[in-house]
Amino acid sequence: MSTFEQIAFGLLVLCSMLCLYRIGKGPSAPDRTVAIDILGTLIVGFCCIMAVGTGREYYMNIAIAWALISFVGTLALAKYLEGRTYDA
C-alpha cells in the first residue's frame, strides 16, 4: 500500500472519529441520525480507497450495497423520528 493510500486512510479515519464524537455527544436523536448517515457515506469512501489500492473490483460491490442499506436505514430512522408508523 503506497503512501498516498495511507494518508487517505488516515484522513478518512479522522473524519470517522469526528462523526463518532457527534454520535456520542449529540444532544438529540436527529444529531446522531445525521452522523450515522454521514458515517455510511464515509464507508463508501473507504471502499473507494481499498478498490484503488488493491485493484480488486469487488470493493465497489461492497460500496454499492452499503450505500443502498445505509439509505434504507436512514429513511427508517427518519420515519421513527417523525413519530409515524413505517407504512404511513
Place this chain on the structure above:
Amino acid sequence: MPDIAYWLIGVGLAFDLFGCIGLVRLPDVYNRAQAATKCVTLGTCVMLAGVAVAAFGESGGAIWPMGIKAIICAVFILLTSPVAAHAICRGAYLSGVPLWPGSVEDAFGPRAQDIRNEQAAAQTQRAEHEETQAS
C-alpha cells in the same frame, strides 16, 4: 493510475474532512445536517469519479468494470443522500428539536403545525374507531 485520479481523490478527501468538521462545529442539527450532507456527498462522489478515472486509465483496461460500478455508485449517492438528509431534518423538526436562537427564518413552521394537527386528528379518529369496535 493517472495523476488526475490522485487529484480527484485528494479533493474528495478534503471535502469529506471539511464536512465532518462542520458536523462537529456548527450549532444546531439543521446546520450540521446541511453542512455535513452537502460536503460529504460531493466529496464521496468526487472520490468515486477518481476511482472511475483510475480504472479506465489503467493500462490494458483489465479493471474497467470497477469504473462502471464507481459511476453507478456515484449517481446513486447523488440521488439518495439529499433525500435522506431532507427526511431526517423533517423528522427532527416534527419531533420538536428547537432551532438555534440565532436563526433568522423558520419557513417550515406553519406547515409543521398543519402536519401536527393532521396527525392528532388521525390519532383521535383511530382511538374512536377502536372504541366502537370494542363496544
